[in-house]
Amino acid sequence: MYGALAGLLAFGLLWGAGFAWFFRDALRPPAMPPIADGIVALTGxxxxxxxxxxxxxxxxxxxxLISGVAPHATTGSVASRLQPQGGGDGIPAALWRHVTLGRHATSTIGNADETAExxxxxxxxxxxxxTAGYHIRRATMEIRRTVPGIVLYPYPIQPPALQAPLRVASVRLMATEYDKWIMASLGLTRDMDGYGR
Known part of the structure; x- marks a missing residue:
């Protein structure tokens, strides 16, 4: 009995230490990435x-590539839904000619497959x-597995949901994403259909 309790305690401490690292890492501001061949935005x-x-x-x-848009989305409908502060406004119409809408992905695994194609x-x-800071590690991991030869530059953003990161809802979101990242690190998500964004 004491061995089981000790094991649970050790697991809890290990999980907690890892979660503290993940939490802090997810909140780091993005650095300007180098120039690359392409950019992918994972919706969600x-x-x-x-x-x-x-x-x-x-x-x-x-x-x-904007991966994971609705099946019937167009660049016009995507532009109309963007936040006014720095979204569709101010983006030259000609720039949209360089945008591809990926309409098939419904999960991070789907994003990786769509990105690879x-x-x-x-x-x-x-x-x-x-993608979001809490999603960036899992997303890059899955893309790297699907396209092993590609060079990836993560650009994590801070969504409104994390403007108050210590709220209960925010901590719960981070804990859920941390568990998903652990599962992905162990290679357990590829066969779990629709395993979140």
């Missing part, structure tokens, strides 16, 4: 598409990955 949270369009406008990549079709050898 606010601010990701806006950030990727800003990077495209700055010339950080020559093409942009697009990267192969467009001779993409280096890629900036735009």
């Amino acid at each position: 949270g606010q601010g990701r598409i806006e950030a990727s369009l800003r990077l495209l406008a700055q010339g950080r990549g020559r093409q942009l 697009w990267a192969h079709a467009n001779a993409i050898h280096s890629l900036i990955v735009v």
Whole structure:
């Protein structure tokens, strides 16, 4: 009995230490990435598409994939839903010609598969990955597994949900994402259909 309790305590301490590292890492501000062949924005949270369009406008990549949009989405409908502060407004119409909408992904695994197909079709050898800070490690891991030869530059953004990171809802979100990252690190997510974004 004491051995089991000691094991649970050790597991709890290990999980807690890892979670503290993950929490802090997820909140770090993004550094400006090097210029790459392409940019991918993984949908599923606010601010990701806006950030990727800003990077495209700055010339950080020559093409942009927005992975995981609705099946019938168009660039016009995507632009109309962007946040006014730095989203569709101010983005030249010509820039949208460099944007591809990925309409099939419904999970991080799906994002990785969609990104791989697009990267192969467009001779993409280096890629900036735009997603939330709490999602960036798992996303880059899954993309790297799917396209092992590609160079990835993570660009984590801070969504509105984490503007108050110590709220109960925010901590719960981070804990859920930490568990998903552990599962992905152990290689247990590829066969788990629809395993979140």
